[in-house]
Amino acid sequence: MDKKKVAIIGAGISGLTAAYYLKKAGIPFTVFEQKKFAGGVMQSKTDGTFLYETGPNSGVISHAELADLFCDLNGKCELELANEASVKRLIWQKGKWTPLPSGLFSAVSTPLFTLKDKFRVLLEPFRKKGNNPNENLAELVKRRLGKSFLNYAIDPFILGIYAGDPNYIVPKYALPKLYNLEQKYGSFVGGTIKKAKEPKTENDQKATRKIFSVKGGLQNLIHALVEEIGPENIQYQSDVKFTDHRFTAIKQGKQETFSHVISTGTATSLPELFPFLSESDLQNITVLKYAKVVEASIGFKIWQGIKLDAFGGLVPYIENKNILGVLFMSSLFENRAPKEGGLFTVFVGGMRKAYLADLPEDKLKAIIADDFKEMMGLEKFHPDLFELNYYNQAIAQYGSDSEARLAAITQIEKEHKGLYLAGSMRDGVGIADRVKQGKELALQIVNQS
Numbered sequence: 001m002d003k004k005k006v007a008i009i010g011a012g013i014s015g016l017t018a019a020y021y022l023k024k025a026g027i028p029f030t031v032f033e034q035k036k037f038a039g040g041v042m043q044s045k046t047d048g049t050f051l052y053e054t055g056p057n058s059g060v061i062s063h064a065e066l067a068d069l070f071c072d073l074n075g076k077c078e079l080e081l082a083n084e085a086s087v088k089r090l091i092w093q094k095g096k097w098t099p100l101p102s103g104l105f106s107a108v109s110t111p112l113f114t115l116k117d118k119f120r121v122l123l124e125p126f127r128k129k130g131n132n133p134n135e136n137l138a139e140l141v142k143r144r145l146g147k148s149f150l151n152y153a154i155d156p157f158i159l160g161i162y163a164g165d166p167n168y169i170v171p172k173y174a175l176p177k178l179y180n181l182e183q184k185y186g187s188f189v190g191g192t193i194k195k196a197k198e199p200k201t202e203n204d205q206k207a208t209r210k211i212f213s214v215k216g217g218l219q220n221l222i223h224a225l226v227e228e229i230g231p232e233n234i235q236y237q238s239d240v241k242f243t244d245h246r247f248t249a250i251k252q253g254k255q256e257t258f259s260h261v262i263s264t265g266t267a268t269s270l271p272e273l274f275p276f277l278s279e280s281d282l283q284n285i286t287v288l289k290y291a292k293v294v295e296a297s298i299g300f301k302i303w304q305g306i307k308l309d310a311f312g313g314l315v316p317y318i319e320n321k322n323i324l325g326v327l328f329m330s331s332l333f334e335n336r337a338p339k340e341g342g343l344f345t346v347f348v349g350g351m352r353k354a355y356l357a358d359l360p361e362d363k364l365k366a367i368i369a370d371d372f373k374e375m376m377g378l379e380k381f382h383p384d385l386f387e388l389n390y391y392n393q394a395i396a397q398y399g400s401d402s403e404a405r406l407a408a409i410t411q412i413e414k415e416h417k418g419l420y421l422a423g424s425m426r427d428g429v430g431i432a433d434r435v436k437q438g439k440e441l442a443l444q445i446v447n448q449s
């Protein structure tokens with residue numbers, strides 16, 4: 001079989017992006033999706049009053065591929081950038097919200113960091129470069145910046161992206177840009193300044209720190225991709241598995257052969273999908289940990305709490321509260337709640353409070369209500385929307401097992417040419433990372449002779 005024909009496992013944003021660029025190049029493919037619908041965790045909902053996300057809430061345009069995807073889909077769905085408020089981030093400290101410093105003056109005056117650590121930052125450019133590629137984030141930050149920066153800047157930041165534990169996360173794999181600042185320039189502060197002065201390629205310029213969603217909700221990006229891909233090319237409720245021989249897909253007794261397979265599901269889905277891969281082939285991949293998360297959508301027709309002039313607030317672990325953070329969704333994007341109202345997303349669980357994500361709905365709602373009321377300045381908690389969505393394997397955690405995992409993936413892909421073990425088990429967990437990976441894999445296949 002010399003003609004290319006690609007099987008894509010999963011109709012989330014990773015799989016759909018790969019499918020979209022294969023379609024553009026005229027390469028035949030089938031997307032196999034086990035659920036009844038596309039989008040994976042990216043789902044938007046409306047109850048007629050609120051428009052809310054039940055998975056990712058927004059993304060950062062951190063890769064050119066994401067900006068390009070929106071250009072390619074021009075007219076099919078509309079990018080929505082978060083309004084100005086999104087630059088302000090709040091951190092919960094000693095019973096109140098404090099803005100994360102955004103400039104020199106606020107960095108000097110903020111109560112978030114100790115005086116000692118503020119002085120330490122001045123010396124950061126002169127500190128020795130680390131040489132342990134598996135050093136965890138907590139160690140790295142304590143070594144370069146100090147404990148208060150870890151507790152009140154980096155810890156909440158890593159909660160916001162990974163629902164993770166800085167003592168587990170390894171920057172080389174989880175935050176490669178940060179890791180490279182130290183490795184390439186010897187310092188976070190100096191590296192940031194030097195990097196800003198370097199000439200930017202066209203792709204560098206497309207990648208920004210802007211926060212985005214899509215008009216009408218992120219799901220409109222999914223609808224646009226499905227429309228472009230052709231709904232007939234997606235098989236829902238699929239229980240496909242593959243044999244090695246030219247990747248023969250077996251589903252409901254029928255067989256179909258593919259030249260390439262891209263899998264985008266979780267690490268734990270691999271043994272069933274690819275029974276020809278041995279347990280020892282996969283053992284360094286299937287051990288990948290995922291954070292459990294519960295996402296609560298909370299809406300009020302009339303908002304009577306604190307001023308919502310920020311992206312939202314994050315709650316450092318050291319503060320000993322139950323919720324991980326609150327996003328002020330109706331301040332970021334248009335038409336999410338009535339004009340006088342408010343729409344919020346609250347996250348619970350994560351690596352260090354996974355037990356909360358195991359609680360039944362009534363118990364968890366009561367816990368969320370207590371924290372929300374206190375933090376958001378409400379006398380009473382009577383929301384018009386209060387919905388929980390549970391995720392057992394929400395976010396992959398790139399820890400010190402990453403080197404072995406990536407090596408195992410490379411080895412399998414070498415031995416089974418045409419097989420790509422993708423999805424968030426590698427290359428980043430954000431929406432932009434997923435789009436970049438999907439596009440790059442599709443183009444690799446397109447460009448293979």
Ligand SMILES: Cc1cc2nc3c(=O)[nH]c(=O)nc-3n(C[C@H](O)[C@H](O)[C@H](O)COP(=O)(O)OP(=O)(O)OC[C@H]3O[C@@H](n4cnc5c(N)ncnc54)[C@H](O)[C@@H]3O)c2cc1C
Nearest residue numbers: 010012013014033034040041055056057058265429430431
């Ligand atoms: C609660 C939550 C909040 C998040 N918030 C943000 C955020 O605010 N910003 C951000 O950038 N990122 C966020 N993320 C991460 C981001 O949403 C994800 O990385 C991204 O959407 C994942 O896309 P994906 O296509 O890789 O995976 P998924 O969306 O998980 O899609 C994978 C698809 O594969 C299917 N599948 C799996 N196994 C099989 C199989 N054997 N056969 C057929 N189909 C299969 C699944 O059913 C699913 O539809 C969040 C994630 C979660 C869970």
